[in-house]
Amino acid sequence: MNIIKNEPMKNHTTFKIGGPCDEFCEAESIEDILSALKYAKTKNIPVFVMGNGSNLLVSDKGIRGLVLKISDKFSKCEFCGNTAKAQSGILLSTLSKMAQKKSLSGLEFAGGIPGSLGGAIYMNAGAYGGEMKDVIKSVTYLENGEIKKIEKDFGFGYRKSIFTDTDAIILEAEIELKDGDSHEIQAKMEDFKNRRIEKQPLSMPSAGSTFKRPEGYFAGKLIEDAGLKGCFIGGAKVSEKHSGFIVNTGNATAQDVLSLIRHIQKTVEEKFGVELKTEVKIVGDF
Numbered sequence: 001m002n003i004i005k006n007e008p009m010k011n012h013t014t015f016k017i018g019g020p021c022d023e024f025c026e027a028e029s030i031e032d033i034l035s036a037l038k039y040a041k042t043k044n045i046p047v048f049v050m051g052n053g054s055n056l057l058v059s060d061k062g063i064r065g066l067v068l069k070i071s072d073k074f075s076k077c078e079f080c081g082n083t084a085k086a087q088s089g090i091l092l093s094t095l096s097k098m099a100q101k102k103s104l105s106g107l108e109f110a111g112g113i114p115g116s117l118g119g120a121i122y123m124n125a126g127a128y129g130g131e132m133k134d135v136i137k138s139v140t141y142l143e144n145g146e147i148k149k150i151e152k153d154f155g156f157g158y159r160k161s162i163f164t165d166t167d168a169i170i171l172e173a174e175i176e177l178k179d180g181d182s183h184e185i186q187a188k189m190e191d192f193k194n195r196r197i198e199k200q201p202l203s204m205p206s207a208g209s210t211f212k213r214p215e216g217y218f219a220g221k222l223i224e225d226a227g228l229k230g231c232f233i234g235g236a237k238v239s240e241k242h243s244g245f246i247v248n249t250g251n252a253t254a255q256d257v258l259s260l261i262r263h264i265q266k267t268v269e270e271k272f273g274v275e276l277k278t279e280v281k282i283v284g285d286f
Contacts, residue, residue: 001027001032001039002025003024003025003039003066004024005022006020006021007020007023007024007067008062009053009063012024012069013053013057014114014205014206014207014208015053015056015058015206015252016205017060017252017253017257018056018059018062018063019061019062019063019254019284021048021063021066021067022045022062022063022066023045023065023067024066024067025068025069026073026074027069027070027073027074027089028073028074030142030171032074033068033074033169033171034145036068037068037145039066040065043066045064045065046065047066047068048063048065048066048067048283049068049070049169050069050071050119051069051070051088051115051116052072052091052116052119053069053071054114054208055115055119055207055279055280055281056283057254057257057258057281057282057283059254059284060255060284061284061285061286062284063284064284064285070088070089070118070169071116072090072091074087074088075087075090075091075094076090077090077094079098079102082104082178082179083137083175083176084104084174084177085175086117086172086173086175087171087172088116088117088121088170088171089116090117091114091115091116092111092114092116092117092120092125093110093111093113093114095107095110095117095175096110096111096189097111099175099185100182100186103180103182103185104179104180104185106134106175106176106178107130108128108189109127109130109131109192111192111193112127112192117173118169118170121136121139121163121173122163122170123159123161123279124156124160124161127192128195131156132156132161133154133156133161135175135177136156136174137151137174138150138173138174139163139174140170140173141168141171142168142171143167143168143169144167147171150162158213159279199241200245201247204247205247205248206245208279208280209245210245210278210279211264211276211277212277212278214274214275214277219244220242220243220244220245221243222268222274222276223244223264224243225271225272226264226267226268226272228263228268231260232249233259234251234252234253234259235248235251235252235256236248236249236252236260237249237260238260246260246261254286255286261278261280
């Protein structure tokens with residue numbers, strides 16, 4: 001397995017932000033994952049497991065220890081009837097297109113989500129009325145050196161699962177889909193895609209929705225009503241297209257983004273008494 005020293009994390013996040021990690025490797029097999037964990041244990045260094053990096057804000061100082069990336073190099077997928085069995089590194093966009101070509105419905109909502117399957121399960125990703133909890137049949141994962149499989153009690157909630165905030169590493173999942181019409185599925189996916197293009201700042205680096213939806217509110221509307229649309233600190237800016245997104249205008253540092261997040265949280269709480277919690281995962285030393 002190829003271990004890279006001082007790999008810039010900005011090359012592995014959709015924010016295009018992040019300093020170097022001490023050591024970095026990409027998994028192509030379960031054996032690679034086990035080898036990486038063994039390597040880190042031998043060196044007595046921490047391991048940070050990531051997917052496609054679409055929901056991360058990585059510190060300008062980088063990440064200490066070993067970063068283990070499980071993304072498109074670990075992405076085998078096969079279909080049997082209405083069930084897809086896929087490794088956790090496959091991109092949701094790829095998986096949804098494969099399902100559409102098989103005339104299988106259920107993953108239309110996921111076509112525009114930029115993350116990997118493992119990351120999507122970890123946080124129960126969702127959009128346009130659909131969530132991962134609607135389609136997951138089983139999950140195989142690694143915990144304490146042991147490979148385990150569960151077929152129920154996934155602990156899915158709003159942007160969380162039984163795996164959230166644990167050391168478990170999702171390896172693969174079975175996705176249960178329904179028979180559909182390929183053209184209708186494609187039309188639905190195109191509709192969702194066009195809505196995203198119209199409403200979201202897809203042309204600029206970001207990590208998607210910065211904040212979780214507060215109960216009874218919409219984060220983007222609260223931010224806009226607080227007069228923060230277009231607000232910026234350094235190279236980080238509240239998108240003028242969708243206030244729920246913070247974008248990198250080209251030279252943003254992680255500290256710029258974090259400072260803007262804190263400013264938004266403070267302003268919204270002062271004006272409306274609502275606490276905004278980050279959906280973006282903040283990693284490294286700030």
